[in-house]
Amino acid sequence: MAIFWFATVAIVLFSCFIVAIPLMKSNSKGDRALRDELNKAFYKDRLGELSKEAEAGLVVDQQELVSDLKQSLLDDIPASQNGSKGSGFSPKAILALSMLFVIVASYGIYMSVGGLKQVQDWQQVTARLPELSKKLMTESSQPMTEQELKDLSLALRTRLYYQPDDAMGWLLLGKIGIANRDANTAVEAMERAYKMNSASPTIQLGYAQALMMSQDEQDHEKARGLLEGLVRQGYANLQVLSLIAFDAFENQQYTRAIEYWQQMQRLVTPEDARYSMLERSIALAQKQLSGSKVVHGVSVPVKVSLAKGVSVNPNSVLIVSVHTADGSPMPVAAARYPATKFPVSIVLDDSNSMIQGRKISDLKDLIVKARIDSDGNVSTKKGDWYGESEVVKLGQPINILIDKQFK
Template identity: 35%
Template sequence: MTLLITVIAVLLAAVSALLFFPWAGRPAVDRDTLNRAFYHSRLRELEEEKIPGRDEMVVELQQSLLADIPEQLPAKHRPFGRLALLPGVILLAAVSIGAFIKTSSLSHVLEWQQVTQQTPALIQRVMDPDAKPLTMEEMARLGLGLRTRLQDDPQNAEGWMMLGRIGMVLNNASTATAAFERAWRLAPDNLDAKLDYAEVLTRSSDAEDNQQGEKLLREVLSQQHTNIRALGLLAFSAFEQQRYKEAIGAWQIMLRLLPADDERRAVIMRSIAQAKVESGMDNAKVAVKITLSPQAEKALPEKGIVFVSVTDGVSAVPVAAKKLPLGHFPLTLTLDDTNAMMPDRLLSSVRQGIIKVHISQAGTPAPQTGDWTGQSALIQFNASTPVEVEVSQPQP
């Protein structure tokens, strides 16, 4: 800004000098002076030539000079002084400065300089959990200051992440998306950067953005199966795209992971209920009645874990599973979508399958020597009719 003002001042001085220049020469020669000069020059020529009839020519020259004299001499005007141009210079400066102030957004530039000076203090307040929260205006100022800093330090992934979060607070989707994308590309292995970028993509109105966001979320879940934030974002995206079963599955897994006293459970349960209403589906249930063969009853350990799983009859990977401590038999229980193993593969999506029961002495899902197992045939599920499974096979 200082350099710009200096350049403007130099240019104004140069223009003022050009304004004075035409008046810097000698004053103009009047007509009488020119006639006298011409008369004396001609006399000198006549004296040098020594031609006959010189006297007559001198008289004639004098008569011509007298004839050229006007009857009334014009009044001499005093030429203007240079100070008379001073108002023009002042007017030029005023117009130039006014045009600069009007078109240069000087107030915005001064405000920007003030914001850049406040940025360190605002960042400190954001990082301090005990500090007073920033107002929306202060958030906007911090965003402007961060953009200025990132121009000088474009490789600062943490700075881009902070700018993206400010964009979300200010409901500026374009700023948030661009900032989070930059942070993710600078630090592709940073889990927070990937989740931040995935969040703005899943909230976008563009279908391609949604697909890319879900791809990033599945990459996170492939590394961390119990990441609550990734599950929540995936459930939100599925719900928005009317994939209600997948959304319910993700929320059900979250319910299993969250502590019983977590405040988010109530919100998740309301979301599940809303998804069921929107989809028009009932919570599918499979009732199972477990009995023991005489041999299994005699060999039953005092302590153990009962594992009950449901497969679709095609893949050995369970669709749903449930475990409970060993108790009295016959034992009746139910499985539903809350027992699903994956959010995009719910029990309500399966119409037939096989029920498997495993009584483990060591409490591990994989059968070991001394454990007892049993399974049903491939049957059609009917919530009103329990599926009977007899545990009769010892594990060698």
């Protein structure tokens, strides 16, 4: 910031110098001397002409004409030379006022249209880079806000502009892309980080997570290879196992999904909220594995997507619920799923009923709601993201965009 202000001072001083040059070059005394010399020459020349005219008999009263010529010469002398007080500003005063005007006008215009506030905000955000980076890398129960993600992205892009070989910087930018569901930014940033440091397990995991967001099956295959490589190297943490399990479930490899979810259960205690979530995931996979079928026309197929800018904590769960058409808050049926991959397609049926004696198949019209629970407590909603459908017919495919947040 000091360099910026120094540069502005240098530019303004240069402008003042340009304005001052014409004023410094002006020489009023020289101008007066030149005028006097011209007047004397004119006077002498006119006297000579009068003498010639008098000799030729063309002038009747030569003395009167000489008196008029002297008076004309006297009238051309400035008042300051005749002892009268001058009324104009001195050259130094004009110079000082001109330079003051340049300085005031330059900084005044910049303050109003020069984006000073934006520059100051940018400097403040850049200074917060370590703090925001730490919060992003720490698995906290409180996800980063949309504004914090924007600030961190700006600070990172500034740093990467000057340090393009910073692998950790690209990793963080990729994580922001993942949090914002921006697949292009996530994949491009993680790929650059991976090329710089392909041996880092953290970068391998981030790259795999970004590739899982892609719509290209080749990217998914590459992600699976990275994740399996991490398992072979002994880096099978909860996030690695969760990505593998969910990918297996999505590809109807239910036995494999159950195996990895059970591994995750062994890494957490029964008191952990994630333990019960894993139990439900395993039960859902076992149900699919047993070949239980939903009856055509009484199931609710739902596709849930996230709006751009929605941030999801890795430990969050997706709650999808079916409600009566009048919007009653008490769901007829509901189910929980890991909030690890979006968009996600699910199907609810009578086995997901919440009210005894009340089934989805009893409904003709319904509303479906989707919510990301970030703290494991269904009764608390503050900070959770959600979305819901319009009133639809039973059996009609439903698309829900999660784009609102409880205040």
